[in-house]
Amino acid sequence: MKTNAFAYRRADTVEDAVRIAREEGDEARFLAGGQSLLAAMNFRLDEPTALIDISRIEDLRGVSRGDGEIVIGALTRHADVEASPVIAEHLPLVAAAIREVAHPAIRNRGTFGGSLALADPAAELPACAVALDARIHIAGPGGARAVAADDFFRGLYETALEPGELVTHVTVPLPAPEARHGFAELARRHGDYAMTGLAMMRAPERTRVVYFALSERPVRARAAEAAIERGASPADCAAVADEGLDVLGDNSASEATKRHYARVLLRRALEAIASPETTS
Ligand SMILES: Cc1cc2nc3c(=O)[nH]c(=O)nc-3n(C[C@H](O)[C@H](O)[C@H](O)COP(=O)(O)OP(=O)(O)OC[C@H]3O[C@@H](n4cnc5c(N)ncnc54)[C@H](O)[C@@H]3O)c2cc1C
Structure with missing residues (x-):
C-alpha cells in the first residue's frame, strides 16, 4: 500500500517545530527516525495531513552527564545510545535493553524519544524509563514541562503528550553506586518484539520491577517490589x-502464558543480581 498525500515541513529548532505543529493542526505528526511512523503510514494505520521533520534538530541529539543525572536527547539514535560510554558506565539497564531493540538497521535510524512517544507496550525503553524514575521533558504551545515516566505512559500507544507537543529530552537520576539492575525478555527471535519483558532496579532507597509486553503500558509490579524489599527469596518474589x-x-502469548513468563523472568533476574559474578 501507499501512504496518503501529506505535506512535508522541516523544523530546524524546537521553537520551529512547535510553531509548525500549531500551523498544521492536530493531524500533523513529528517525524524522528521514521521507523514506526512510515510503516504505519504505508499500511494506512496512520494518515497524517503533514509530517514535521524534526530529525535534524541537533540540540536534541546526544547523551551527557549532568548534575546528578544523565541527559538523553530525544533524537539520539538507538545505535548512539548503544555506543555511548556514558550509558555503559552509568545506565547498565539501558545498555542491556538497547541491544534487544529491533535489528541494527532499525537501531541506526530509530530514536530514544521516538520510542517513548510511540509508547508501544512491547518496547524496551519505556519500561527502562519507568524503572529508572526518568523524567520526560516536553516542549509545546504552552511552554516546557516535564512528566515522570510512570505518569507519561497512559495506555496502548497513549502518552501524556498533548497535541502539538514534542519530547525534547529525558533525564535519568544517576543510580546509587550500590544499585543493581536486571533486564530480561523472552522473544521468539533476537530482535523481535518481546512476548514478555522485565526491567528492574534494586537500589538502597527504592526497588522498581517493571514489565513490558504484559499489559497496555509498562507496569510496575508493586507486590513483587514489596516482597523484594522485605528480603523474600527469589522464588517467593516471583x-x-x-x-x-x-x-x-x-498473538504472541496467552494471558496465562504471559503471567508464567513474568514469574520466570523475575526469578531469573533476582538470581542473577544475587550472583557474585553479576557486576551491574
Ligand atoms: C521491524 C521493526 C522492529 C522493531 N522492533 C522493536 C523492538 O524490538 N523494540 C522496540 O522498542 N522498538 C522496536 N521497533 C521500533 C523502533 O525502536 C523505533 O525506534 C521506534 O518505533 C520509534 O522511533 P522513531 O525515531 O523511528 O520514531 P518515528 O517512527 O519517527 O515516530 C513514531 C511516533 O512517535 C512520534 N514521535 C517521534 N519522535 C517524537 C518526539 N520527539 N516527540 C513527540 N513525538 C514523537 C511520531 O510523530 C510518531 O507518531 C521496531 C521497528 C520496526 C520497523
Whole structure:
C-alpha cells in the first residue's frame, strides 16, 4: 500500500517545530527516525495531513552527564545510545535493553524519544524509563514541562503528550553506586518484539520491577517490589510477580502464558543480581 498525500515541513529548532505543529493542526505528526511512523503510514494505520521533520534538530541529539543525572536527547539514535560510554558506565539497564531493540538497521535510524512517544507496550525503553524514575521533558504551545515516566505512559500507544507537543529530552537520576539492575525478555527471535519483558532496579532507597509486553503500558509490579524489599527469596518474589496486574494476552502469548513468563523472568533476574559474578 501507499501512504496518503501529506505535506512535508522541516523544523530546524524546537521553537520551529512547535510553531509548525500549531500551523498544521492536530493531524500533523513529528517525524524522528521514521521507523514506526512510515510503516504505519504505508499500511494506512496512520494518515497524517503533514509530517514535521524534526530529525535534524541537533540540540536534541546526544547523551551527557549532568548534575546528578544523565541527559538523553530525544533524537539520539538507538545505535548512539548503544555506543555511548556514558550509558555503559552509568545506565547498565539501558545498555542491556538497547541491544534487544529491533535489528541494527532499525537501531541506526530509530530514536530514544521516538520510542517513548510511540509508547508501544512491547518496547524496551519505556519500561527502562519507568524503572529508572526518568523524567520526560516536553516542549509545546504552552511552554516546557516535564512528566515522570510512570505518569507519561497512559495506555496502548497513549502518552501524556498533548497535541502539538514534542519530547525534547529525558533525564535519568544517576543510580546509587550500590544499585543493581536486571533486564530480561523472552522473544521468539533476537530482535523481535518481546512476548514478555522485565526491567528492574534494586537500589538502597527504592526497588522498581517493571514489565513490558504484559499489559497496555509498562507496569510496575508493586507486590513483587514489596516482597523484594522485605528480603523474600527469589522464588517467593516471583510467586507474586503478576499479582494485581492487568495482563493482556496477544498473538504472541496467552494471558496465562504471559503471567508464567513474568514469574520466570523475575526469578531469573533476582538470581542473577544475587550472583557474585553479576557486576551491574
Ligand atoms: C521491524 C521493526 C522492529 C522493531 N522492533 C522493536 C523492538 O524490538 N523494540 C522496540 O522498542 N522498538 C522496536 N521497533 C521500533 C523502533 O525502536 C523505533 O525506534 C521506534 O518505533 C520509534 O522511533 P522513531 O525515531 O523511528 O520514531 P518515528 O517512527 O519517527 O515516530 C513514531 C511516533 O512517535 C512520534 N514521535 C517521534 N519522535 C517524537 C518526539 N520527539 N516527540 C513527540 N513525538 C514523537 C511520531 O510523530 C510518531 O507518531 C521496531 C521497528 C520496526 C520497523
